[in-house]
Amino acid sequence: MKKYVLITGASAGLGKAMAIELARQGHNLILVSLPNENLAELAQQIRISCNVKVAFYETDLCTRPNIEALVTWLRASKFEIFYLINNAGIGGSQAFELADTERIERIIQLNIVGTALLTRLVLPFLLKFSQSYILNVSSMAAFTPIPYKTVYPASKAFIYSFSLGLRAELSALGVQVSVVHPGPMPHSPENQARLQKHGRLGRMLTVPLQVIAQIALEQVQRGQSVIIPGWTNKFGYWVSRWVPWSWRRPLMVSMLRKELSPSV
Template sequence: MKKYVLITGASAGLGKAMAIELARQGHHLILVSLPNENLGDLAHQIRISCNVQVAYYETDLCERPNIEALIAWIQTSQLAVFYLINNAGIGGSQAFEQSDTGHIERIIQLNIIGTALLTRLLLPFLLKFPQSYILNVSSMAAFSPFPYKTVYPASKAFIYSFSLGLRAELRAFGVQVSVVHPGPMPHTPENQARLQKHGRLGRMLTVPLEFIAQTALERVEQGQSVIIPGWTNKMGYWVSRWVPWSWRRPLMVSMLRKEVTPTL
C-alpha cells in the first residue's frame, strides 16, 4: 500500500520546498493549493524528477464545504494519508484600522478554523497507521504580539498552542504532532518588498526556504515537538521570552511601521 504525505499551500514557498524535499526522500504526495496556481505543472515536474506518485487538489480551504469535499475526494480515491503538513496560511502587514474586514476573516478562517477542521477530518486516516505525523506551520510571530500585523500573530499563537495540546493527546495513538516556527521568508514579491524595507536587519533575519524545509522535516523524524530553524530565529525566541514586552514594543512599532509606510 502506498502511503501519502498531504501538504497544504503546496504550490509555492515553504510548502513547495517541503514537497520537493519529501519527494527526493521517496515519499508519495498529495499537493493542495488554491486554483490557478500551476499546481498540476508542479505535480508533473515532481513525478518526473523524483519518480514518486503525486496527486493534487485545488480548492480554497477558507470554506468548510471545500475541506469536506477534499476529504471525500481522498476517501473516494483511496489515498492512504499517514502524514499531514498544515502549511497553508495568510498574513500581511497593515494598520488594523485600515484592514479590510474580509481579509481579517480569511486569516481566521484559514489559519485557525481551516487548520483545525482539516486536522480533525483527516485524523481517522492517520489513525489507521501505527505511526503517523502532523506538522503544523506556525511562525516566529506566535511568540509575541506584532503591531501592524495583529490578527496574524494571534492566529499563529493558536497553531502553537493547538499543536502542543494535540501532541499530548494523540501520542498514545501513535500520532506525532510537531510545530515549526519559521521567521521571515522572501517567497513572494510582497514579502520581499517588506523585508527590503528593513535593510540589513531584514536580510539577517531571513532564512532560506530550503533550509527551513530540510530542518523541519529532519526534526519531525527526530520526534521534536517545537522546531525553530536558524540561529537568528532561536535568538529571537529567547528575546521574546526574556525581554519584557514593554521594552520591545517601541522598537517593534518603529520597525513594523516601515512595512506599511510607502517608501519615497
C-alpha cells in the first residue's frame, strides 16, 4: 500500500518546505495549490530528487464546490491518505475601514471554512489507518488581537481552538491532531518587505522556513499537540498570556502601522 501525505498551499512558503522535508523522509505526496503557481514543476523536481510519488491538484480552496471536487478526485484516484496538512491560508495588513470586503471574505472562507470542510471530507481517508495525522498551520497571531490585520488573527485563533477540540475528539479513533504556530515568515517579496519595516524585532521573530518545517514535522511524530517553533516565538507566547492587552496594544499599533502606507 502506497500511503500519501496531502498538503495544501504546497507551491511555496511553509507548504513547499514541508513537502520537500517529507519527501526527503520517503513519503509520497499530494500537493494542492492555486492554479498557475508552477506546481507541476515542483512535483517533478521532488519526484526526481527524492524518488517518491508526487501527485498534484490545482484549485482555489475558498469555495465549497472546489473542495468537494478535490475530494472527488482523491476518491477516484484511490489515494490512501494517512496524513493531512492544512497549510493554505491568506492574510495581509490593511486598515479595516479600507479593507476590500471580498478580501475579508476570502480570508474567512480559506482559513476557517476551507480548513474545516476539507478536514471533514478527508477524515474518512485517515480513519482507514490505525494511526493517522492532521497538522493544522495556525500562527503566533492566534494568541493576540492584531490591529490592521484584525480578521487574520481571528481566523488563526479559530484554527488553534478547532485543532485542540478535534484532537480531543479524534484521539480515540487513532487520528492525532497537532497545530503549529509559526511567527513571521519571509516566504514572498511582499512578506520580506513588511518584515524589514519591523527592523531588529522583525528579524528576531523570523525563523527560516526549513527550520519551521523540520521542527513541526518532528514534533508531530513526538505527539505534540501545540507546536511553537523558535525561542523568540515561545517568548512571544508567554508575553501574550501574561502581559495585559492594554499594555501590549500601543506597541502593536505602532508596529503594525509601519506595514501600511504613510497616509494611514
